[in-house]
Amino acid sequence: MKDTITVTFQETGNVTSPSGFQASGVAAAIKKPGRLDMALIYSEKPCNAAAVYTTNKVQAAPLTVTREHIAAGALRAVVINAGNANACTGEQGLENARTMATKAGIALGLKAQEVAVSSTGVIGQQMPMERIVAGIEKLSQSLSNEGYQAAEAIMTTDLVPKTGKVELSIGEQKITIGAMAKGSGMIHPNMATMLAFYTTDAKISKPLLEKAMKKATKVSYNMISVDGDTSTNDMALILANGTSLAPAIEAEGPLYDAFEKGLIELSVHLAKAIARDGEGATKLVGVHVKGAKTEEDAQKAARTVISSSLFKSAIFGADANWGRILCAIGYSGADFDPSTVDIYLGDIQTARDGEALDFSEEKAVSILSQREVTITADLKNGQAEARAWGCDLTYEYVKINADYRT
Incomplete structure (x- = not known):
């Protein structure tokens, strides 16, 4: 060619x-x-x-x-x-x-x-x-x-x-x-x-x-x-x-x-x-997991975070609860060391090596209140990465699905 x-x-x-x-x-x-x-x-x-x-x-x-x-x-x-x-x-x-x-x-x-x-x-x-x-x-x-x-x-x-x-x-x-x-x-x-x-x-x-x-x-x-x-x-x-x-x-x-x-x-x-366009959604959320040992590990971690109801609820409330992100990665089945993970909400780093950093809650709320939110988790365990997408979990979602047939 x-x-x-x-x-x-x-x-x-x-x-x-x-x-x-x-x-x-x-x-x-x-x-x-x-x-x-x-x-x-x-x-x-x-x-x-x-x-x-x-x-x-x-x-x-x-x-x-x-x-x-x-x-x-x-x-x-x-x-x-x-x-x-x-x-x-x-x-x-x-x-x-x-x-x-x-x-x-x-x-x-x-x-x-x-x-x-x-x-x-x-x-x-x-x-x-x-x-x-x-x-x-x-x-x-x-x-x-x-x-x-x-x-x-x-x-x-x-x-x-x-x-x-x-x-x-x-x-x-x-x-x-x-x-x-x-x-x-x-x-x-x-x-x-x-x-x-x-x-x-x-x-x-x-x-x-x-x-x-x-x-x-x-x-x-x-x-x-x-x-x-x-x-x-x-x-x-x-x-x-x-x-x-x-x-x-x-x-x-x-x-x-x-x-x-x-x-x-x-x-x-x-x-x-x-x-x-998720039912009742107000925000598109992207999760980028990088530094994974394998692509499968990165995919497992990204999918699990984006699927977490606790994480999605925090995004709806613009709550900078980064611990829910690390928690979800922890039960994802991905191979990683929790003591090496860095977490970012937009461009704000909220955790380094698995521990909290001082950050501006006001700026974090501003980032999480936008129509599109990106979360990054660096596992620092390799070169593989993956991206997953989802939305926030809202009151409207429950309303839509409570009367779907009626």
């Missing part, structure tokens, strides 16, 4: 940014009347596909169907609904998920196995299939190059849609990766109630697509937490239709590295957007 490869991220993109993709979003009365609640992504060409799913042992019917269809070969479409998770619904739920794929296939002139299925919403309720089928017909008739209604349609308690794109420039040729995601509650490391859908016009082999997707998920969606709950429906799925005129990505090397870098950057953007 002689050409210089540049990677450029843009928040304004979506799943229709790559060539050969269309999308739509409609109101099918699955949620509140008038709310967009069904989405469709469609490719003009067959796509290599890869996906990463929730680690919860309780998994929704759409995940089973999507796994089967990806294993069977190329995909052309994804049909998604909000308002009903189709989880814990037995054989009827599985039949309903298959029906969604079949009906979408008929509407688009595809085989059922060319359609992936995804759902999000309330667990334990059977799907309103008459409305679902009618929604699929409306979706197929309203496909366009504008992808933003699709991003809005997959939202549940989200306050804002989450989209973006990355462009790889290789000489005069270009590869685009577009994406949309949803997530606000039931967010915890190892994925969460979050869905993410990526499209790309890259010509990339299925094994390399799977490798890039796993790597991107590891450092993004597996490093966020809102409330410590891992959902039954989580899915991050990518479709690659190969319509770009750029060189094919058939082996590891500079072009694959650039693709992976772009996918990671886009995934981290979406993961942070999910954390920022």
Whole structure:
């Protein structure tokens, strides 16, 4: 690869940014009347596909169907609904998920196995299939190059849609990766109630697509937490239709590295957007653990801190209680020496070698009162580092989840 490869991220993109993709979003009365609640992504060409799913042992019917269809070969479409998770619904739920794929296939002139299925919403309720089928017909008739209604349609308690794109420039040729995601509650490391859908016009082999997707998920969606709950429906799925005129990505090397870098950057953007939009949240919180012996140690420590209810409550109250950070690292399972750890709240060092320092409480409160807060823990035990993202734990979070079904 002689050409210089540049990677450029843009928040304004979506799943229709790559060539050969269309999308739509409609109101099918699955949620509140008038709310967009069904989405469709469609490719003009067959796509290599890869996906990463929730680690919860309780998994929704759409995940089973999507796994089967990806294993069977190329995909052309994804049909998604909000308002009903189709989880814990037995054989009827599985039949309903298959029906969604079949009906979408008929509407688009595809085989059922060319359609992936995804759902999000309330667990334990059977799907309103008459409305679902009618929604699929409306979706197929309203496909366009504008992808933003699709991003809005997959939202549940989200306050804002989450989209973006990355462009790889290789000489005069270009590869685009577009994406949309949803997530606000039931967010915890190892994925969460979050869905993410990526499209790309890259010509990339299925094994390399799977490798890039796993790597991107590891450092993004597996490093966020809102409330410590891992959902039954989580899915991050990518479709690659190969319509770009750029060189094919058939082996590891500079072009694959650039693709992976772009996918990671886009995934981290979406993961942070999910954390920022956490239910009831007032602050985006980033935890940077450095000086760890291994990347696994750094990830364990960062994930545990960002998941701590005590820590998240302190952030909500702008309480400079740095001891909760060191405490969480202590039970994270990471290998470190507590007597060497330095803690920073923003740019204020509050602890050195595991012991308190004098610092300005007033300045600390000012830092912790900002919309974005960064915490740093230096374990001074090696060269590895990791970042995790989350939000504060507020009164509003309890209110939202106390009456979620009503």
